[in-house]
Amino acid sequence: MKIYKINIALLIAGNCLPFFAGAQHKPAKSTVAVHHTVQPGTKLIPLDPSVRTGKLANGFTYYIRHNNEPEHRVVMYLANKVGSILETDEEQGLSHFLEHMSFNGTEHFPKSELINYLQKAGVRFGADLNAYTSFDETVYQLPLPTDDPAVMKNGLQIMRDWAQGLTLETAEIEKERGVIMEEERLGRGAADRILRQTLPVMVNHSRYASRLPIGKADVILHFKPEVIRNYYHKWYRPDLQALIIVGDIDVAKMEQLVRQKFADLKSPPNEKPRLKYSSSLTGKNQFLAITDKELTNTVIEVNCKHKEQKIYTETDYRASLLKSLFNGMLSRRYMELSRQANPPFLEGGAAIRDVMPGLEAFKLYVSCRPGEVESGFKAVWRETARLQRLGFSKTELERSKREYLNEMEAMMQEKDKMTSDTYVNAYLNHFLNGGATPGLSKQNEMINRFIPTITLAEVNALAKEYIRETNRDIIVTAPEKDKATLPAESAVLAWIRDVNAEKMDAFKDDVSTLPLLAHMPVPGKIVKEEKDAKTGLTFLTLSNGVNVILKKTNFKNDEIVFQAFTNGGTSLYSDADYESASNAANIISSAGVGNYNASQLEKYLSGKQMSVFPFIDERTQGFMGNTNTKDMDSAFSLLYAYATEPRKDEQIFKGIISNAKAALVNKDDDPESVFSDTMTTVLGNYNIRRTPANLEKIAQINLDRAYSIYKERFANVTGMKFVLVGNIDEAKLKPYLEKYIASLPANGTIEAAKNLDIHVPEGLISKTVYAGKEDKAMVYLVFSGKFDYDYASTLKMQALKETLEIRLLERLREEESGVYSPAAEVSTRKLPDGRYGISIYFGCSPANVERMIASAVDEVEKLRKVGPAPENIEKFKAEDLHTMQTIMKTNNFWLDYLTGQLSNGEPLDQISNYNKLIKGMTAKEVKDIADKYLTGKNYIRLVLLPESVKAK
Numbered sequence: 016m017k018i019y020k021i022n023i024a025l026l027i028a029g030n031c032l033p034f035f036a037g038a039q040h041k042p043a044k045s046t047v048a049v050h051h052t053v054q055p056g057t058k059l060i061p062l063d064p065s066v067r068t069g070k071l072a073n074g075f076t077y078y079i080r081h082n083n084e085p086e087h088r089v090v091m092y093l094a095n096k097v098g099s100i101l102e103t104d105e106e107q108g109l110s111h112f113l114e115h116m117s118f119n120g121t122e123h124f125p126k127s128e129l130i131n132y133l134q135k136a137g138v139r140f141g142a143d144l145n146a147y148t149s150f151d152e153t154v155y156q157l158p159l160p161t162d163d164p165a166v167m168k169n170g171l172q173i174m175r176d177w178a179q180g181l182t183l184e185t186a187e188i189e190k191e192r193g194v195i196m197e198e199e200r201l202g203r204g205a206a207d208r209i210l211r212q213t214l215p216v217m218v219n220h221s222r223y224a225s226r227l228p229i230g231k232a233d234v235i236l237h238f239k240p241e242v243i244r245n246y247y248h249k250w251y252r253p254d255l256q257a258l259i260i261v262g263d264i265d266v267a268k269m270e271q272l273v274r275q276k277f278a279d280l281k282s283p284p285n286e287k288p289r290l291k292y293s294s295s296l297t298g299k300n301q302f303l304a305i306t307d308k309e310l311t312n313t314v315i316e317v318n319c320k321h322k323e324q325k326i327y328t329e330t331d332y333r334a335s336l337l338k339s340l341f342n343g344m345l346s347r348r349y350m351e352l353s354r355q356a357n358p359p360f361l362e363g364g365a366a367i368r369d370v371m372p373g374l375e376a377f378k379l380y381v382s383c384r385p386g387e388v389e390s391g392f393k394a395v396w397r398e399t400a401r402l403q404r405l406g407f408s409k410t411e412l413e414r415s416k417r418e419y420l421n422e423m424e425a426m427m428q429e430k431d432k433m434t435s436d437t438y439v440n441a442y443l444n445h446f447l448n449g450g451a452t453p454g455l456s457k458q459n460e461m462i463n464r465f466i467p468t469i470t471l472a473e474v475n476a477l478a479k480e481y482i483r484e485t486n487r488d489i490i491v492t493a494p495e496k497d498k499a500t501l502p503a504e505s506a507v508l509a510w511i512r513d514v515n516a517e518k519m520d521a522f523k524d525d526v527s528t529l530p531l532l533a534h535m536p537v538p539g540k541i542v543k544e545e546k547d548a549k550t551g552l553t554f555l556t557l558s559n560g561v562n563v564i565l566k567k568t569n570f571k572n573d574e575i576v577f578q579a580f581t582n583g584g585t586s587l588y589s590d591a592d593y594e595s596a597s598n599a600a601n602i603i604s605s606a607g608v609g610n611y612n613a614s615q616l617e618k619y620l621s622g623k624q625m626s627v628f629p630f631i632d633e634r635t636q637g638f639m640g641n642t643n644t645k646d647m648d649s650a651f652s653l654l655y656a657y658a659t660e661p662r663k664d665e666q667i668f669k670g671i672i673s674n675a676k677a678a679l680v681n682k683d684d685d686p687e688s689v690f691s692d693t694m695t696t697v698l699g700n701y702n703i704r705r706t707p708a709n710l711e712k713i714a715q716i717n718l719d720r721a722y723s724i725y726k727e728r729f730a731n732v733t734g735m736k737f738v739l740v741g742n743i744d745e746a747k748l749k750p751y752l753e754k755y756i757a758s759l760p761a762n763g764t765i766e767a768a769k770n771l772d773i774h775v776p777e778g779l780i781s782k783t784v785y786a787g788k789e790d791k792a793m794v795y796l797v798f799s800g801k802f803d804y805d806y807a808s809t810l811k812m813q814a815l816k817e818t819l820e821i822r823l824l825e826r827l828r829e830e831e832s833g834v835y836s837p838a839a840e841v842s843t844r845k846l847p848d849g850r851y852g853i854s855i856y857f858g859c860s861p862a863n864v865e866r867m868i869a870s871a872v873d874e875v876e877k878l879r880k881v882g883p884a885p886e887n888i889e890k891f892k893a894e895d896l897h898t899m900q901t902i903m904k905t906n907n908f909w910l911d912y913l914t915g916q917l918s919n920g921e922p923l924d925q926i927s928n929y930n931k932l933i934k935g936m937t938a939k940e941v942k943d944i945a946d947k948y949l950t951g952k953n954y955i956r957l958v959l960l961p962e963s964v965k966a967k
């Protein structure tokens with residue numbers, strides 16, 4: 016268990032700028048019929064009939080659908096076919112800048128009123144309220160509660176304001192320049208430097224190469240306000256916009272409101288045509304090899320490019336199924352290839368993918384082990400050559416088909432439980448890309464009709480069709496220290512020729528027909544059964560002493576999630592045994608189980624809707640998993656097998672160790688990895704159970720010791736708590752519990768974990784790490800100490816974190832324009848001793864580090880001395896209640912909650928006080944808890960600065 020969850024993803028205000036995450040681009044006024052010549056005998060796929068869609072006279076499009084998952088919620092999206100591709104040289108970065116300005120003042124919500132209003136309605140900025148900008152589109156999302164009609168009405172007003180009602184005040188624009196520059200700074204680093212060099216090759220030197228959505232610093236810092244206003248009026252217009260609304264709403268009423276509210280959107284005079292851009296094939300091959308000081312391993316990519324095939328007709332859909340089956344089978348082959356004593360690469364694989372606007376590709380990827388570039392590349396290429404020459408086998412195709420059909424069946428089972436977000440994404444794709452959006456029922460019908468007709472010859476033909484020698488890019492990226500041995504184009508081509516000339520055997524599909532278990536269990540009994548009316552829980556005691564806790568829900572139609580644990584864990588082993596103990600569950604479960612080796616097990620499980628994993632953590636060991644009704648026997652027999660018939664596989668062990676070592680070689684060339692290692696080490700007080708992996712620690716992992724520790728941990732389940740949550744049919748479940756769980760070995764002794772007394776060090780600690788060449792700093796501040804654990808206090812700590820985060824955002828970002836997304840985290844624990852930690856994390860300019868830290872610490876001090884603003888407490892309450900309302904309708908929430916309460920020895924009905932405690936919370940209480948814990952006596956300050964600063 017990690018004490019501190021570090022939010023390095025930094026999500027606030029945008030999963031900004033996804034580059035090629037899926038299909039991002041596409042045609043302007045695309046309708047299915049215009050862009051596609053339908054072949055005779057093929058049928059166009061109709062739009063999902065369950066969505067109400069239409070177009071206003073001004074060209075504005077809408078999609079509206081009723082959906083109850085989650086209840087009392089609606090999601091509204093405004094999609095604009097406007098992105099960085101439309102920008103002139105003087106406008107570079109303004110699509111994204113506009114996205115930011117949408118939260119800084121609209122006609123009905125001046126300045127920061129929009130965020131303020133929504134926070135009070137329970138909507139979190141960043142997590143719920145969000146937006147993104149890419150090359151061809153800008154999309155805004157707003158999830159809202161439906162209980163309050165005023166909030167719904169205002170939500171629609173916000174959409175309307177975004178569409179054509181931004182105020183774009185000069186003062187607000189000026190303040191946002193710094194925020195965007197900080198966002199740009201966070202993006203800097205090796206990955207960004209590499210992207211800027213490889214992008215032109217990837218997009219065949221089309222316009223996309225020079226239109227990264229983040230734009231140009233020069234433009235961001237100096238554009239005149241009227242330039243962005245003109246851009247807004249030029250492109251935010253009804254023919255390029257769509258509103259998507261899905262949720263717990265009355266569709267007819269909503270449609271009427273939308274028609275009224277958006278009818279007056281206007282197109283600008285002298286409307287410019289919205290040109291469609293794409294990357295086209297050139298018929299040429301390209302080669303690029305580049306190095307960077309902060310890269311940690313050599314990566315080679317081969318892209319055999321083809322014109323993108325969009326899905327409009329049933330024939331297109333069938334073709335896409337071929338590719339899915341092809342990709343599934345190929346990825347399984349690569350997985351098998353990696354299970355060797357000397358794995359040929361760190362990661363490797365290939366698939367047919369949409370890779371860039373207008374293009375798809377057979378994309379091969381290999382991340383090489385240091386010094387093993389040629390052998391790594393050849394190993395990955397060899398499988399494509401084998402595929403071209405010898406194809407897939409019949410058994411592989413049958414397995415892949417079965418898997419596909421099973422997954423579809425499982426999805427159909429949950430058809431009425433699909434979330435509103437899933438629908439929104441489908442309609443977004445329909446509007447932005449013009450892709451077919453048939454809905455689940457139609458998809459199910461087509462899959463069941465087409466899959467059985469797909470032949471091996473058809474799938475095998477794809478290898479010949481896609482792996483070509485023209486329109487082929489080879490891109491090599493490598494650490495700078497390997498510059499001397501960087502392969503030239505002629506070398507890579509020679510490797511390809513060598514492999515193509517090798518003698519090859521067909522792939523051997525290793526399948527076992529043995530039963531999973533070598534020894535069948537001797538079933539036990541359910542010896543006691545109790546039901547608790549208050550919590551609705553059922554308690555079963557099994558004959559071997561296992562306590563089963565069942566929570567029946569209807570959140571999903573056919574899902575059970577479970578976790579089982581007993582006390583002990585790695586705490587019972589010496590420091591010398593620690594590495595073997597903490598890696599035991601991973602190593603042993605990678606080796607297969609019962610009668611099956613790893614590959615056989617993977618095939619046996621393919622297509623089953625279940626999973627089970629053993630774990631050994633610091634204080635407990637046990638199993639986690641999930642299953643549907645049909646696969647219960649597989650799930651529980653697998654759990655039994657992991658407990659009683661683990662395997663030891665020397666070869667797989669060597670492979671894991673070998674790759675773990677290889678991954679360490681250049682790790683310290685990555686500045687963020689160096690910083691994160693420092694954080695882990697300092698917070699873990701240099702205890703070897705907390706320090707990051709190194710060669711010495713890896714050398715301490717011993718297979719025999721890991722195996723015997725594993726066996727020891729699962730040899731006795733006395734006192735085990737087994738929690739199951741989901742749509743449980745007790746009559747169906749009980750026989751499996753008796754057969755596979757009541758039969759687990761038990762000796763009557765209940766173990767306890769040992770208190771190792773490891774915690775965040777006390778006192779004042781300050782450390783600065785100098786690494787990296789970009790002008791970029793990261794700051795991590797931690798307040799910690801002993802904690803008087805009780806439920807109410809954990810909720811107050813949550814309020815403290817939330818109100819602190821609101822202030823950090825207002826002050827460091829909005830007022831001081833010094834950071835992009837400051838984050839606060841809180842953690843509390845009860846065992847082995849009560850402890851808390853509150854951390855603050857942000858990136859900023861090295862020049863601003865001291866000023867930003869001072870502002871952050873000042874806000875912490877204000878929380879202690881003045882307390883949070885009552886308004887911010889109200890925001891916290893609204894947001895927390897709002898979030899919990901939905902989370903409490905998921906099986907995983909209840910699984911986490913129940914196992915947490917059981918392991919802490921806390922009452923299982925505690926959560927029934929949640930609403931009362933939150934609603935009754937006062938600013939004074941939060942001030943008091945801030946005063947008690949944020950004293951600054953235990954304060955850790957960690958800063959990452961660029962290498963160049965140290966030199967000065």
Ligand SMILES: [Zn+2]
Nearest residue numbers: 028029031198
């Ligand atoms: Zn942004």
